[in-house]
Amino acid sequence: MATQATPIVVPTDAELLQAQADLWRHSLYYLKSMALKCAVELGIPTAIYRLGGSASIPDLITALSLPVAKQQFLSRLMRLLASSGVFSVVDSTEATYSLTPLSYLLVDGIEADDHINHAPFLLTVTATHYIDLAMGLAHWFKQDAKKPPFDHVHGASLFEESMERKHPEFHKMAMQGLIVHDNFGTNIALRELSDIYQGINSLTDCCYHGDGMTAKAIVKAFPHMKVTVLDLPQEIRKIPTDGVVNYVGGDMFKSIPRAQVVLLKMVLHHWSDEDCVKILANCKKAIASREEGGKVLIGDIVLDPASEPVMFETQLLMDVCMMLMKGGRQRDLNDWRDIFIKAGFSDFKLVKKFGARGVLEAYP
Missing domain, CATH: 3.40.50.150 (Vaccinia Virus protein VP39)
Incomplete structure (x- = not known):
């Protein structure tokens, strides 16, 4: 007996408006990853730590030697990251931010047995070598490829000598990221x-x-x-x-x-x-x-x-x-x-x- 088709329920107006907002959010999730990558590459978690645990946007502009004209843009970046739990807002009036446990993991230079800087892991999985895999995932599904996407795209295996020969700098960072991931x-x-x-x-x-x-x-x-x-x-x-x-x-x-x-x-x-x-x-x-x-x-x-x-x-x-x-x-x-x-x-x-x-x- 053929399975009866489930009737299609037309969403309400309110559901469609919410769905659009959800679609925007899911479509733009990658910007959170890229904003976090940017924060680490600028050294923001470490700067906040060295400034005593909290910092205003002007403090960060000075500490990171960024152009003053970038202050408004940095403020928007930090606002997004704070909404995601990467940083916490100490003073919304002065736009002052402090570390959370998440951003504490990204501080460089803490001398403690339990602390491992997770930046190598973050920078590995947000590198173009990895982003390219996700970008081409639909193509990989259509191929009769037995190798994982990484091998299929790069012609080498992650963490192995074949990748070290082709892309030594990325291989070095990936190995550091693996050790961070495994040892923490x-x-x-x-x-x-x-x-x-x-x-x-x-x-x-x-x-x-x-x-x-x-x-x-x-x-x-x-x-x-x-x-x-x-x-x-x-x-x-x-x-x-x-x-x-x-x-x-x-x-x-x-x-x-x-x-x-x-x-x-x-x-x-x-x-x-x-x-x-x-x-x-x-x-x-x-x-x-x-x-x-x-x-x-x-x-x-x-x-x-x-x-x-x-x-x-x-x-x-x-x-x-x-x-x-x-x-x-x-x-x-x-x-x-x-x-x-x-x-x-x-x-x-x-x-x-x-x-x-x-x-x-x-x-x-």
């Missing part, structure tokens, strides 16, 4: 989730173009633990040996150094489900039995429609981001369950939500 939150996790590390005697950290920072933080928090870092040989050669962490050059698709526990932090979202199953199967071979405390720890985005709308939108944007860049994906709990089962694990659980991410444990 490590110390917060070690404080808030210290219980999941209790009883672990040995751990292998499977990295994807890492710098060893996570492993060093784990050893600092748990000096008794034997920690090994596995990464590609060319990446391992870049990390200075410290006599504390064991660094091994290899390939997680082939084998993983044995340990009681294997850690995969912000790794699996780079890969397809089939590739993730291969990686996880090798993890299962490397860890101890469940009775001996064997498990795989995963830190990655867990899509959750029950999250508040802005957080869920962030997760979905990161999903399309991975689709464009690496052909990977973000996963909900059912997706995670499927790849764990296919890799031979007996059970898993979501330990805790962690910002836009989640911490999962998979058991052999």
Whole structure:
């Protein structure tokens, strides 16, 4: 029996007017990204920080050595960014702005263990190398292309040596952005989730173009633990040996150094489900039995429609981001369950939500 067509409901006048405003907003969302990029390139977050935490538009014009004639335009830029939560308004009369937690992440030069300047990530995903992917997305869908959009457009793979040869400056920034993306939150996790590390005697950290920072933080928090870092040989050669962490050059698709526990932090979202199953199967071979405390720890985005709308939108944007860049994906709990089962694990659980991410444990 043919499915009956759903009757078309003609929107009301009020709905159409609201729809037009919504269409304007969605069509111009990119201007928020570009305004934020502009603010970072001008050094506005750092300038506000150095001016004591708040600054007027004239203060910023002076601190940034901008032409006085640009004052009215800077005011409009800051007004937009403040409405988006990038800055907060201290005094609307004097147009004075202060940092928010978001813009604090973009301050350069803060000497604190927990602070990582996120500018490299922002500047990577707002660069023309990346914007071009989004601009050509409809064309990519029409092509019988098995490669992700990035490889299809640039003829090279993001984060890999092929991109370094073609566009060394962008590659350098992208690698810095990847490290920022992967390393942020490590110390917060070690404080808030210290219980999941209790009883672990040995751990292998499977990295994807890492710098060893996570492993060093784990050893600092748990000096008794034997920690090994596995990464590609060319990446391992870049990390200075410290006599504390064991660094091994290899390939997680082939084998993983044995340990009681294997850690995969912000790794699996780079890969397809089939590739993730291969990686996880090798993890299962490397860890101890469940009775001996064997498990795989995963830190990655867990899509959750029950999250508040802005957080869920962030997760979905990161999903399309991975689709464009690496052909990977973000996963909900059912997706995670499927790849764990296919890799031979007996059970898993979501330990805790962690910002836009989640911490999962998979058991052999």
